[in-house]
Amino acid sequence: MSAAEKVQRADNLTLDTIVSLCKRRGIIFPGSDIYGGLGGTFDYGPIGAELKRNIRDAWWRANVYERDDIEGLDATILMNPRTWEASGHVDTFTDPLCDSLGPSKKRYRADQLFEEEITAYEFVDVTDGEPTPIVGAKLWAPTKKKAKEFYKQYWEKHLNLEGRRVKIEEIAGSAKTAKYSPDDGGELTEPRAFNLMLTTHVGPVVESAAQVYLRPETAQGIFVNFSNVQSSMRRKVPFGIAQIGKSFRNEITPRNFIFRTREFEQMEIEFFCKPGHLCKEGEWTDEQWHEHWVESRMNWYYRYGIAKENLRLRNQAADELAHYSKACGDIEYLFPIGWQELEGIANRTDYDLKRHMEFSGKDLSYFDPEMNERYVPYVIEPSAGADRSLLAFVCDAYTVEKVRDDKRVVLKLHKDLAPVKCAVFPLLKNRPELVEMARNLARDLKKEFYTVYDDTAAIGKLYRRQDEIGTPYCITVDVDSLEDQAVTIRDRDSMEQVRIGLDKVKDYLLAELKKE
């Protein structure tokens, strides 16, 4: 029976609480902290680095080692710029943005503003009988009614015309709305290209020819290596290639801690399969593989401890699909900031391979020995964010419990993800024999897994410190240990203790840590 009563869960958890815990306990720091930070960057501290590595490992293990149809890959961040022309990122990753010069100051995607014939209106002050045009009070609207509406909503407030009589006059001229804000009729600035890819230069001379991009997704490194991996590993379709690595996007607004950052880590698989229309009876179509991957990926999050009610699948509507995909299932997690995407599983069809064939002139089709025929495989892409996953795992594990009259903060992380696996304490630090025994035990355990030794506080505080970073086991060497050569192992979640012979501690922990 647990002595603890759970009083807080993710429902009333705020992101600030997580941010504060992360900084305090060495999990995540703001990037370039001493220089005031850099927007959209965060550094992982000693504990965070372990946690992230464990997440990467868990993903790699589940997808590369435990399956027999996936190969690993580690491609470069810098790639031949042609790659990004082929992938479509040079064109479609550029958002043309323009701003309204009207009072709303809204920003628009220029390509999303629909065009329509509109008329210019002018506001005239008629209070003193003599109509006087009001400076700056011109706007564009499809009808006089709409112009009035704009005037009420925005211009009235910004022109300070209290107590004055104003008339709306149509003036000569007509134009397309794409030049004027649909929200306040204000003029729009010229669209400026905002490319979401970050650039740098290779070679000693900074000139446009040497400009390269930092990859905005890891996927393309996989596509360009499709044939290399397939032939060197003697793979038959269906098979997949997995990769973990950094990607970069010049986000307009990085926000929400590590949720949206300019430098982030992806865990992606490109799974190559036979296009549905070529499949024979009993063979999985691309759509069936897509379903398989959605389920497989959902299960991965469950396996590592995400609560069922905090995870959901959302199928993207046709109009939100990226240019390359035929269908996309988003796995969303209920963060303190609301439901947000953790991972997208897209059916990219043969778009990427075909584009690379076109741009590189190389044949990337696959020869199917059973069909005795060549085809370009379809691709199912489960694309997860490592940083987002980490945030989700931490949020989901974050628990506040009432212990006696005190509260206990504990990260109930899955054992495989826990940064520190075991902590060893002497019950009394002024007893050199206990200190020595504890130090020796810790030293021994370190050979197997990440173990820490600590004696800088009373036992209760030592436990709580480890609870906050999710250490599953704490071992205490007490006075009796000197006699019976045994120690207590305390479980993080139940806070219960078992007494184990010193010589059996390692085996016990190894067995416990292995349990699912």
Next chain:
RNA sequence: GCGGGAGUAGCUCAGUGGUAGAGCUUCAGCCUUCCAAGCUGAAUGUCGCGGGUUCGAUCCCCGUCUCCCGCUCCA
């Protein structure tokens, strides 16, 4: 980029025109035979940065940077 808010100790925050404080944390010692105990002591900040007003500014003014919230983005 636009609009709004904010920058004071590791964290959370208070405060004053006379160059700073609390709680928690951290560290050392004493004590303590198991869940943030107690006692003693200690550390830490050019009060985001630059300029101005002033005899004097953390506080007032201007500028600037960064962060947070909304618009846009989506792993």
